[in-house]
Amino acid sequence: MTIVEAGDPVLRRRASEVPAAELGSAPLFELVDEMVAAMRAAPGVGLAAPQLGIGSRLIVLEDTAERMAHLSEEERRERARSDVPLTCIVNPVLESMSDEKEVFFEGCLSVPGYSALVPRAHEVVVSGLSPAGEPIRLRATGWPARILQHELDHLDGTLYVDRMLTRSFCTVEEVRTRYAGKSLAEIAKELGV
Ligand code: ZN
DSSP states (O other): OOOOOTTOGGGGSOOBOOOGGGTTOHHHHHHHHHHHHHHHHTTOSEEEGGGGTOOBSEEEEEEOGGGGTTSOHHHHHHTTOOOEEEEEEEEEEEEEOOSOEEEEEEOOTTSTTEEEEEEEESEEEEEEEOTTSOEEEEEEEHHHHHHHHHHHHHHTTOOGGGTSOGGGOEEHHHIIIIITTOOHHHHHHHHTO
16 A cells, blocks of 8 residues: 555545444454555554545554664664554544653655654653554653654644744755754754744
8 A cells, every 4th residue: 555645635634433343353454454564664653544545543653773773872862762662553542741842853754755843742641442452551752752643643634744843844865964963952053943
């Protein structure tokens, strides 16, 4: 399945709850498998069902040490980036646990080629169900909290460009070549954010 891009109205609609009757069903597990495959192939650290053109409240996320290999210790610390095991949440509900916002670069598989600084809550709690119908409750801070907020936004028709600091909008190439290894303070100064 291909990832739909900004402009497709499915990315701007509120996705529907997955009905209880579909929990544990073969079609739901198949959809989850498709989402995981598309996320890994991209590669990305998260994917919401609307990104495959399906208006259902379903997200997957995964971030591994391998994917972070290009980051220095300091960069990982600054981003509060830590391992996220493969997680799939059906009908997730997000609660922000802190008024404290962290700002960092974020991109989206549906807005390929670009990135921007986006303020996100430092800590969130997400509750929902596994595809089998088991309750899930996740508490996350830093990078994993950012991924969760980004993916949950997709279920409400919101893209990161709706929340970004607009002056920080960059091509991925510029972020890689110009800002890799720089502190957030330096980046903000260069961009006049
Ligand atoms: Zn996205």
